Amino acid sequence: MKVRFWGVRGSVASPMTNAELAVKIETALQLAVKAGLKAETEIPAFMKSLPCYVRETVGGNTACVEIQAGDKLLILDGGTGIRMLGLDMIRRDYGGKPIEAHILLTHTHWDHISGLPFFVPGFNPKNKLTIYGAFSNLEARIRNQQKFEYFPVPLPAAFHFVQLKENSVFQIGDVQIETLPLNHPGGSHSYRMTHQNKSIVYATDSEYKDLSNHSLRPFIRFFQDADMLIFDAQFTLLENIEKEDWGHSNVFCGIDMAIEAGVKKLMLIHHDPAYNDQKLYKIFQDASEYLEIYAPDRNLEICLASEGLTLTV
Amino acid sequence: MNITEEMKDNISRIYLEGRFDANTCADVEKFIREKVEEGKYRFVINMEKVPFIASAGLRVILVFAKELRQKFKGDLLISNLQSSVERVFEISGLKNVLKIYDNMENALQSFKIEN
Ligand SMILES: [Zn+2]
Ligand SMILES: [Zn+2]
Numbered sequence: 001m002k003v004r005f006w007g008v009r010g011s012v013a014s015p016m017t018n019a020e021l022a023v024k025i026e027t028a029l030q031l032a033v034k035a036g037l038k039a040e041t042e043i044p045a046f047m048k049s050l051p052c053y054v055r056e057t058v059g060g061n062t063a064c065v066e067i068q069a070g071d072k073l074l075i076l077d078g079g080t081g082i083r084m085l086g087l088d089m090i091r092r093d094y095g096g097k098p099i100e101a102h103i104l105l106t107h108t109h110w111d112h113i114s115g116l117p118f119f120v121p122g123f124n125p126k127n128k129l130t131i132y133g134a135f136s137n138l139e140a141r142i143r144n145q146q147k148f149e150y151f152p153v154p155l156p157a158a159f160h161f162v163q164l165k166e167n168s169v170f171q172i173g174d175v176q177i178e179t180l181p182l183n184h185p186g187g188s189h190s191y192r193m194t195h196q197n198k199s200i201v202y203a204t205d206s207e208y209k210d211l212s213n214h215s216l217r218p219f220i221r222f223f224q225d226a227d228m229l230i231f232d233a234q235f236t237l238l239e240n241i242e243k244e245d246w247g248h249s250n251v252f253c254g255i256d257m258a259i260e261a262g263v264k265k266l267m268l269i270h271h272d273p274a275y276n277d278q279k280l281y282k283i284f285q286d287a288s289e290y291l292e293i294y295a296p297d298r299n300l301e302i303c304l305a306s307e308g309l310t311l312t313v
Numbered sequence: 314m315n316i317t318e319e320m321k322d323n324i325s326r327i328y329l330e331g332r333f334d335a336n337t338c339a340d341v342e343k344f345i346r347e348k349v350e351e352g353k354y355r356f357v358i359n360m361e362k363v364p365f366i367a368s369a370g371l372r373v374i375l376v377f378a379k380e381l382r383q384k385f386k387g388d389l390l391i392s393n394l395q396s397s398v399e400r401v402f403e404i405s406g407l408k409n410v411l412k413i414y415d416n417m418e419n420a421l422q423s424f425k426i427e428n
Pocket of ligand 2: 107109184188205247
């Protein structure tokens with residue numbers, strides 16, 4: 001399966017500010033002076049040597065992850081990141097056939113659905129875009145977002161709906177999909193996608209307050225041996241405890257659960273809008289050190305998800 | 314996890330032995346909860362024999378420290394951390410909000426100064 005991250009921010013879209021951009025440019029220039037850069041030809045190699053929080057940004061778009069599994073295109077959540085995905089999709093070659101995609105929604109908080117009205121493949125009625133959700137009134141909730149009071153045009157005809165039950169198991173072609181309810185105000189649902197013996201779990205918007213084995217067991221079972229776990233690590237551990245019942249988690253908890261479940265790769269997403277690149281990178285570095293202390297012999301890999309990141313599972 | 318308590322000068326000294334993680338956090342939580350319900354609000358947790366702490370353990374400690382401070386004007390102090398455990402307290406940010414001491418004496422002293 002091929003995975004691409006189009007939106008990794010939680011809560012609300014949060015574009016980089018001019019002040020943050022200025023800090024990046026200034027830091028890069030300082031490092032260039034230090035490195036004694038003399039010619040333009042040295043720039044590409046120098047760029048590569050820059051710390052990633054200087055060279056790039058994790059991005060400000062909210063939740064959207066694309067998964068290509070064989071000939072099926074799955075889209076996890078329709079946050080603002082889905083707008084860029086839609087633009088990319090209409091540039092792809094479908095051999096003259098209409099676009100078909102399966103949009104799996106975790107829940108309908110704005111950061112997971114507000115990109116849907118701007119998803120360009122929706123504008124062509126020949127395309128078939130199926131939205132799935134395991135929460136009540138799926139179709140009404142999505143249509144209501146485009147009522148006249150909120151948006152100038154109603155939801156176009158290309159969209160179709162499949163209302164799922166809690167704890168569903170179903171197929172999209174040869175991809176098996178399972179769902180599991182998470183701990184989130186108003187509810188959220190995790191998806192586990194299995195294709196050709198590889199599994200990806202998308203588990204965002206969930207809080208784990210009781211961290212005893214007994215209480216985590218249903219989640220550990222659902223995450224068991226996943227090749228990739230895409231995990232809500234919105235807060236630092238401290239802020240997570242301060243913001244009790246906000247429905248999110250932290251990277252330390254993610255590492256503990258991933259190790260317990262034998263996960264191979266842990267992707268951190270749903271970054272807090274108040275955290276800039278430097279802070280997120282610091283959190284990631286601390287998390288890497290924690291993993292080294294906790295389980296140096298495990299082969300769990302952790303990764304800070306950023307916009308545009310593409311990985312193969 | 315082996316948990317023992319020694320009560321002296323109105324301060325509960327708790328000695329932990331073993332890994333403090335998802336397997337053991339419920340035991341520690343239950344133990345301290347019982348003490349709080351008995352009306353004890355001042356704790357020093359000695360972690361000399363704790364080789365590792367996971368997020369489950371960090372959470373129990375922080376939640377109790379917060380509760381004791383806010384509801385009972387008490388506190389929960391930490392002493393005798395092994396170096397790797399101390400590093401976990403640092404990188405998780407807990408070192409900034411908890412009182413951590415090299416040894417039991419210094420921790421007890423700080424309670425006495427507060428009096
Ligand atoms: Zn969210
Ligand atoms: Zn949410």
